[in-house]
Amino acid sequence: MNLFGFTFNRKPRSSAQAKERLQILLAHERGSGPSADFLPLLQRDIVEAIKRYVQVSDDAVGIRMDSIGDVSSLEINIELPSDPKAEAKTEAKADKPEQKAAAKG
Template sequence: MNLFGFTFNRKPKSSTQAKERLQILLAHERGSGPSADFLPMLQRDIVEAIKRYVQVSDDAVGIRMDSIGDVSSLEINIELPADQKDAAKADKKAAAKG
């Protein structure tokens, strides 16, 4: 019986896993040439991950990717509600739009 295994055997954090996925995705995209086909899928995955912790509408997330030479940058803008009342308003607004 391993008493310390239970205490120290923890799952990796979701932020670490997300970072690794982004690094793999960006490395793959750099190797295959410029393509923005993955951005909608990436945006959906990021919004789903954020929604696990904070109520945010799909419209509150903006993603932009730029490439200058051999350097690529991924910019993610997320508008977080100030409090739960604002989150409820954002949900109602998103439901009214679609």
Template sequence: MGILDFLRAKPKNTASIARERLRIIVAQERSTRGGPDYLPLLRSELLEVIRKYVNIDPEAVQVNLESDTGHDVLELSVALPDDEKKS
């Protein structure tokens, strides 16, 4: 190992990168697996209604359904843009 070997960038471990990506995909699948089928449709319809009044990013709307003993809670989170006309 010479001085030049020390200065060269080490190749990234592709196995660890692939493992991390797989963990993200599995986590997303697990979060949507137990949910009702209507949530994606509900999210898109809510997005259409909100867009009538405010121009927002589609990723700014999050819809979650949490089940507790005896009842379900539907949580809607919308990140509204900053008002550009502030004085």
């Protein structure tokens, strides 16, 4: 048997090694908490939703995600304009859907 073991040295298969490495990588990523890859997309969607009601620049919205233990928090800071003209435009935009609904009804 030693003769066969010596001549036919069994090395671990590369697929088994790759699988083990992938499992270690996945366990590490899962242990590090939720991924923040979606934050730029989330920020873009939030800015688009806010722009429907208030005129703000893209830089006026800040999004931060924190994770402490099992609890994750999403913090959104929005710098709203204090310009009365911007508020008047916002009110006009908000009234338009109501006027369209009243005209249809």
